[in-house]
Amino acid sequence: MGWFFSKPSDNELGEYLPEGESILQEGSExxxxxxxxxxxxxxxxIAAEYGAVESSVEPxxxxxxxxxxxxxxx
Numbered sequence: 001m002g003w004f005f006s007k008p009s010d011n012e013l014g015e016y017l018p019e020g021e022s023i024l025q026e027g028s029e030x031x032x033x034x035x036x037x038x039x040x041x042x043x044x045x046i047a048a049e050y051g052a053v054e055s056s057v058e059p060x061x062x063x064x065x066x067x068x069x070x071x072x073x074x
Contacts, residue, residue, distance in 0.1 A: 022073040027052075029068045030060060043068035 029046055033039035039057040047055035047070035055070040 024053075024071055025074045027070050027072065030065055031057075031068050032065050036066075039066035039068070042066075043070070046070070047072070 027050060031039060031042050033042055043055050043057045046068050050072040052070040052072040057066045057068055060067050
């Protein structure tokens, strides 16, 4: 006798859609770091708090800080 499982549908991020009425949301937080690798590390920590499926950093305008952008199911 075999086991039969239905494969969850994939979305554009390669993750399966969580149960319920979840919507992919975007968030961002300002952070200070001396380099892009340091900013990415801090951003990954922030994103993990939200259970994010994707995160990225980009320079903030005018002040030398960084913007941490992330996507999460909410």
